Amino acid sequence: MREMLLAYSFLAPAFIIIGLFGLFPLAFAAYESTLRGLNKIVGSYDGLGNYVKAVDNLIYIINFWLAVGLVYFAVSMIARAVQEHRQEQTNAMRWALPAALTAAGTALIARFVFILLPEMLLIPSKLRGQNNTQEAFRSLVVETWWLPKVQIALWIGVVFLAAGAVWALLINRQMPKDGRDRIYFMPFFNTGICLISGAALIWFTWTEINAAYAEALEEGVGLELWSQIVTISAGFLLLLLAWRLWESARDRSSNMGVALRLVGAVALMAGAWVLIAELPRVVAAGDEDWWNGLMATVFYVLGTVPIQLGLALILAALLFQKIRGQTLFRVLYFLPYVAPFVGTAAVFRIIFSNRPTAPLNSLLDLFGAEPLLWLSEPAGIIQMITGGKIDLGPILSGPSLALVAIMIYGTWTYVGFDTVIFLAGLGAIPNELYEVADIDGAGGWAQFRHVTLPLLSPTIYFLSLYAVIGTFKAFNHIFVLRQAAALGTTDTASIVIFQAFKRDTRYGYASALAILLLLIIMVITLVNNRIASRRVFYG
Amino acid sequence: MANEALAGRALRPSQTDPATRRAALNQAIIYTVLILGAAAAILPFLYTVSVSLMNLTEATGGRALPSTPQWTNYTEAWHDAQFSLYFMNSVKITLISVGGAVVFCALAAYAFAQMEFPGKSFLFTLLLSTLMLPEAITWVPNFITVSWLGRISPIPWINNWPSLTIPFMASAFGIFLLRQFFQQIPRELWDSAQIDGSGHFRYLITVVLPLSTAAVMTLVLFGFVGAWNALAWPILVTTSSDWRPISYGLLVFLDEAGALLHLQMAGAIITMLPIVVLYFFTQRHFIEGIATTGLKG
Numbered sequence: 136m137r138e139m140l141l142a143y144s145f146l147a148p149a150f151i152i153i154g155l156f157g158l159f160p161l162a163f164a165a166y167e168s169t170l171r172g173l174n175k176i177v178g179s180y181d182g183l184g185n186y187v188k189a190v191d192n193l194i195y196i197i198n199f200w201l202a203v204g205l206v207y208f209a210v211s212m213i214a215r216a217v218q219e220h221r222q223e224q225t226n227a228m229r230w231a232l233p234a235a236l237t238a239a240g241t242a243l244i245a246r247f248v249f250i251l252l253p254e255m256l257l258i259p260s261k262l263r264g265q266n267n268t269q270e271a272f273r274s275l276v277v278e279t280w281w282l283p284k285v286q287i288a289l290w291i292g293v294v295f296l297a298a299g300a301v302w303a304l305l306i307n308r309q310m311p312k313d314g315r316d317r318i319y320f321m322p323f324f325n326t327g328i329c330l331i332s333g334a335a336l337i338w339f340t341w342t343e344i345n346a347a348y349a350e351a352l353e354e355g356v357g358l359e360l361w362s363q364i365v366t367i368s369a370g371f372l373l374l375l376l377a378w379r380l381w382e383s384a385r386d387r388s389s390n391m392g393v394a395l396r397l398v399g400a401v402a403l404m405a406g407a408w409v410l411i412a413e414l415p416r417v418v419a420a421g422d423e424d425w426w427n428g429l430m431a432t433v434f435y436v437l438g439t440v441p442i443q444l445g446l447a448l449i450l451a452a453l454l455f456q457k458i459r460g461q462t463l464f465r466v467l468y469f470l471p472y473v474a475p476f477v478g479t480a481a482v483f484r485i486i487f488s489n490r491p492t493a494p495l496n497s498l499l500d501l502f503g504a505e506p507l508l509w510l511s512e513p514a515g516i517i518q519m520i521t522g523g524k525i526d527l528g529p530i531l532s533g534p535s536l537a538l539v540a541i542m543i544y545g546t547w548t549y550v551g552f553d554t555v556i557f558l559a560g561l562g563a564i565p566n567e568l569y570e571v572a573d574i575d576g577a578g579g580w581a582q583f584r585h586v587t588l589p590l591l592s593p594t595i596y597f598l599s600l601y602a603v604i605g606t607f608k609a610f611n612h613i614f615v616l617r618q619a620a621a622l623g624t625t626d627t628a629s630i631v632i633f634q635a636f637k638r639d640t641r642y643g644y645a646s647a648l649a650i651l652l653l654l655i656i657m658v659i660t661l662v663n664n665r666i667a668s669r670r671v672f673y674g
Numbered sequence: 675m676a677n678e679a680l681a682g683r684a685l686r687p688s689q690t691d692p693a694t695r696r697a698a699l700n701q702a703i704i705y706t707v708l709i710l711g712a713a714a715a716i717l718p719f720l721y722t723v724s725v726s727l728m729n730l731t732e733a734t735g736g737r738a739l740p741s742t743p744q745w746t747n748y749t750e751a752w753h754d755a756q757f758s759l760y761f762m763n764s765v766k767i768t769l770i771s772v773g774g775a776v777v778f779c780a781l782a783a784y785a786f787a788q789m790e791f792p793g794k795s796f797l798f799t800l801l802l803s804t805l806m807l808p809e810a811i812t813w814v815p816n817f818i819t820v821s822w823l824g825r826i827s828p829i830p831w832i833n834n835w836p837s838l839t840i841p842f843m844a845s846a847f848g849i850f851l852l853r854q855f856f857q858q859i860p861r862e863l864w865d866s867a868q869i870d871g872s873g874h875f876r877y878l879i880t881v882v883l884p885l886s887t888a889a890v891m892t893l894v895l896f897g898f899v900g901a902w903n904a905l906a907w908p909i910l911v912t913t914s915s916d917w918r919p920i921s922y923g924l925l926v927f928l929d930e931a932g933a934l935l936h937l938q939m940a941g942a943i944i945t946m947l948p949i950v951v952l953y954f955f956t957q958r959h960f961i962e963g964i965a966t967t968g969l970k971g
Contacts, residue, residue, distance in 0.1 A: 141874055142791040149782035149844035150797070156816055156841035157804040163815030255822070272825045304792065321796065450711050453704045466957050467712045470719070473953045473960065475902050477921040478946035481928055482722045485935055492736030494721065551715060552964065559965035608808045611905045615925060632810045633906060642814050649811040656808060 161653075162245065166252050168647035178643055183343045185647035191420035192363050197654065198340040200368070205333035209326040216322040230319040233302035238327025240296030242335075247288040254279045366413045373406025425648060427623065428631035429655075432607055434534035435627055438542045439549070440602045444595065446546070447553030452583065454554070455561045465558070468551035480544065480615035484510065487540040487616075511620035512536035535624035541616050548612070549605075553598050560594030561587070596667045600660065607656055628652050722946075726939035733935040744936070751940035755930070756915055760923030761944075764902060767838050767919055772897035774843030776890060782844070783852035784878045788864065801846045809906065816841060817910050837911040838919065842900070848893050851963070855889035856882055892963030895956055902949055920945050 168185050171178030186194035220228075258275045262268075279285065303320055347360065380399030384392040418426050450468065454461055471479060486494045487509040496506035512519075515532030516539055534542070564587065572582045588595075610629040617625045626634070632652065636645035725733050727743040752758065785791070786798055820841075824831030831837040859882055867877045883890065901919070908922045915923070924945045931937045953960060 138789060138874075139791045142785040142789040145781040145785040145789070145874075146797065149778040149849060150801075152778065152840065152844040153801065153804060153846065155819065156812065157807065157846070158800070159819070160812040160815035161807065163819070164811050167814055167818075256818070259822075259825075269825065276826055300792075307792070324796075446711075450708065453708055456704060458704065458708065464708055464712055465961060466954070467715050469957070469961055470950070470953070471715055473899065473949060474719070474946050475899075475921055475924075475949055477903070477905060477924045478722075478942040479718065481924065481938055481942040482718045484928070485725065485938070486718065486721070490734065490736075492734060494736070497736045547714070547718070550711075555961050555965055604806075608810070610809065611903065611921075614905065615928075629808065629810045633813065636813055636817075637910065642818075646811075646814045649808065649814070652808055653811050656806060660806065 159248075162248055163252065164646040164649055166249060167643055168650050170643040181643065182346060183340075185644045186651070187347075188644065189422045189425050189648055189651060191417045192360055193367070193417050193421070195340055195344055195360065196364050196367050198336055199364070200371075201654070202333045202336040202340070205329045205336070209329035209333065212322045212326050212329070216319055220319065229306060230303070231323050233299045233306065234320050234323030235299075235327050236295055236302065237299030238324050238331060240292055240294075240299050241328060242331045243288070243292035243295050247285070247292050250288045251279075251285050254282060254285065363413065363417065366409055367417070370406045370409035370413065373402045373409065377403035377406060424623065424626070424631055424634075425628075425651075428626050428628045430530065431534065431538055431625060432627040434538060435542055435545070435609070436603050436606045438534060438539065439545045439606065440599060443546045443549050443602060444553055444598055446550050447557055447598075448591075448595075450550070450554045451557035451561060452587070454558060465555065468554050470551065471548045472552040476548070476611045477615050479548065480612045483540070483544045483547075484616060487544075489620075507536065508620070509540050510537045510616060510625075511618045513620070513622040513624045515624075535621060537618065537621035538625045541613055541625055544612060544616060545606075545609070549602065553602075556598060557591070557594060560591050564590045596663070600663045600667075603659055603663075604656055607652060607659075628655075719946075722939050722942055725936055726943050728936045730934060730936060733939075734933065747936050747940040748944065751927070751931075751937045751944060754937065755923060755927035755941055757920070757923065757927075757941065757944050759915060760918055760920040763917055763923075764920040767835065767917075768898050768901040770835060771839040771842040771901055772894055774839065775845065775848050775897050776893060778844040779848035779852055779893065780878065780883060780890070782849045783856055784874070784882060786849065787853045787856035788859075788882075789874065801849060804846045813906065813910060816907075820911060832911050833913045833917055835917060838904075838908060838917060841907075842897075847896070851893055852886065852889050855886045859885055888959065889963075891956070891959050895952070895960055896963065898952065899949060902945075 169180060169182055171181045171184070183194055183198075190197075255276070258272065258279065261275060262271055344360065351360075377399040380395045380402065384395035384399065454464055458464070488496075489506070489508040489511045490496065491500070491506045493506075493509075495509065499506055513535050516534060516536055518532035519536060568586050568590070569582060572586050577585065607628055609627060610633065613625060613627055613630055614633070617630065628648075629652070632645050632648045635641050635648060639645075724739055726747055727745070728737060728740040728747075729744050732740055786794065820831045820837040824834070824837070827836075829836065863881055864877060867881060872880070903921055904919060905921050905925065908919050912918045912922065915926075918926070924941050927941045928938055931941070
């Protein structure tokens with residue numbers, strides 16, 4: 136008991152800071168994203184309005200499927216726990232109630248936060264002119280804290296949480312020291328959280344859809360909401376089905392497999408057709424800056440991650456031979472990653488400058504080519520290569536030359552980092568495997584292909600996930616390298632969010648975009664984990 | 675420790691003459707590629723140094739090397755951009771935030787590594803999940819939180835040290851890093867410390883931390899680099915040069931210097947130099963810290 140309290144007091148400072156500046160922002164951003172907030176004034180409640188502005192009706196579909204996903208997680212977690220409990224003959228069910236109580240308590244605490252937040256945010260607007268003093272502010276904070284509804288919400292949550300925790304601790308006391316079934320608390324707790332948040336999300340989305348409907352009726356315009364929701368969902372479902380069929384076809388006999396693949400191909404085409412027909416309209420109704428930002432981010436990922444990892448793998452494989460000066464090479468490769476980003480970006484701003492005498496343009500001049508605008512060039516590179524006579528549209532014309540220059544900078548900084556991690560991964564491969572391969576007569580390339588690559592796959596997986604997520608978060612160097620003349624073609628998702636916040640002071644809208652970005656990152660991580668669990672070989 | 679393992683795999687020995695020649699050719703190709711890579715990595719730095727020593731006409735005229743090095747560029751940039759102020763700001767910010775981070779992360783990491791308490795795995799998962807959050811999602815909420823905290827605390831937070839340091843005084847990354855090291859400390863040490871009548875806190879300070887200087891060093895280095903690189907958050911919470919850290923200072927200077935490329939580059943060198951020097955002295959900690967946490971994270 137004493138150790139427990141001591142442990143909690145050790146954790147307290149770190150968790151207060153991380154909780155306040157790392158976890159609480161999630162709830163805060165979610166709340167803020169439902170407000171109109173402009174110019175530092177807390178705006179009125181707007182429901183999903185900000186999201187609708189950004190991605191139009193897609194947000195209803197996203198929310199719906201998010202809720203479905205949460206329920207699916209809940210069910211699968213319960214199913215797994217129950218299955219395990221049958222096999223192990225343990226008494227899992229007695230954990231269900233305390234876990235449910237704790238989950239409800241957590242949800243009620245979240246509810247308390249959402250009741251307290253709006254009251255607290257109103258304080259600054261209550262104080263105007265003369266009354267706007269530190270003391271008045273503090274007394275209003277205290278007053279808000281002691282509001283009956285805030286206190287009631289807080290104590291309901293605390294009571295539930297405490298009841299659940301005490302109950303769980305009591306069960307834990309009764310159990311033998313080596314009891315296996317104490318692990319069942321978490322699955323039940325997670326299930327409860329998933330179910331509650333899924334239900335809340337569905338309820339929220341449902342009211343929002345109804346409100347949108349009522350508004351549309353009032354204005355006398357038809358609303359294609361439902362047809363859009365159904366078609367787009369159907370499109371994604373068909374794609375999912377195609378993927379599933381393809382997967383299951385892999386380990387079946389030939390005839391069955393071919394049939395499954397055919398059905399899968401049909402589903403794929405139908406799904407793609409529906410989406411191609413329907414998605415552009417939704418995209419066009421959303422925020423152009425945001426979609427352009429996402430497109431730039433995707434270009435950036437596709438243009439940097441494979442090249443970066445490929446170069447790093449080559450360098451690491453070469454460095455890994457017995458090379459003189461290995462440490463020196465490693466130190467030099469790593470330098471671009473360590474040097475402060477603003478400093479190196481400043482250099483690249485000059486290297487990629489549009490002046491005719493700038494380094495790259497003088498190089499072009501040497502070959503008799505015309506100088507390019509580089510960081511100030513908004514035209515897409517494919518558009519430029521094809522001569523710009525045909526308008527290829529935003530996607531086909533590729534990333535702008537300005538974005539390509541930034542991509543080169545990004546690759547330059549991260550190759551060394553990837554090389555170092557690849558080297559560590561290579562060092563972890565047991566030497567005996569190569570000796571065995573040598574005896575079997577495998578040459579250098581065969582060894583690389585059949586020993587090194589499979590054993591390196593966890594590292595490759597980690598690095599690619601890290602690089603993709605890093606791109607979605609990337610801010611510093613793009614912010615330094617972006618030029619007004621590039622007409623925003625270089626603005627990735629994070630930059631768009633930053634501009635919505637700092638330049639336009641649209642607090643609610645920036646929060647909504649940030650939440651969407653988080654969802655994208657979560658989906659990428661999930662998909663990556665699924666693929667990795669199949670493809671990655673963990674020794 | 676990784677170095678020996680890395681060098682462990684030798685090229686296969688050659689017996690016959692053509693094989694020797696082929697090996698020599700291989701070596702030549704390998705070195706060429708490696709040297710090309712190294713050149714690509716450091717050329718921009720050399721170019722920066724070169725331009726920072728030019729005069730204005732040379733810098734804009736596309737010359738590769740200065741005719742006579744203009745060392746005064748550095749003093750000029752230093753005075754024009756208040757670099758001494760930015761420098762001190764960054765040093766102060768780094769000291770406060772890294773100092774806090776070491777204390778708080780060490781405490782939490784110790785609890786995770788060596789103590790038993792209910793909810794341990796849950797709290798640890800919760801902690802690691804914050805690593806996935808994009809920084810962008812914290813901008814708006816933290817800005818509001820910080821300005822709000824500034825109004826109830828005795829000192830303002832915006833454009834002052836608390837907003838620049840306190841949010842960074844604990845991080846999931848730091849706790850994770852230290853925990854990895856603390857876990858490797860044998861339990862027997864704790865048992866004997868207990869016999870000597872030492873509690874957890876004394877054990878942490880007198881035994882665990884001295885044994886983990888490498889990890890603490892890595893944490894300090896990363897904190898230093900992170901504070902030096904910080905850009906988005908300082909732009910949001912500083913309103914004047916009073917507390918503007920160096921990266922933001924350089925960015926402002928880049929815009930002010932405009933066409934004065936040589937001064938821009940001198941400013942870039944001034945900004946990069948401390949980190950680069952630090953890196954060259956501690957590169958093993960840096961690289962191995964990245965490699966170990968990267969692989970396991």
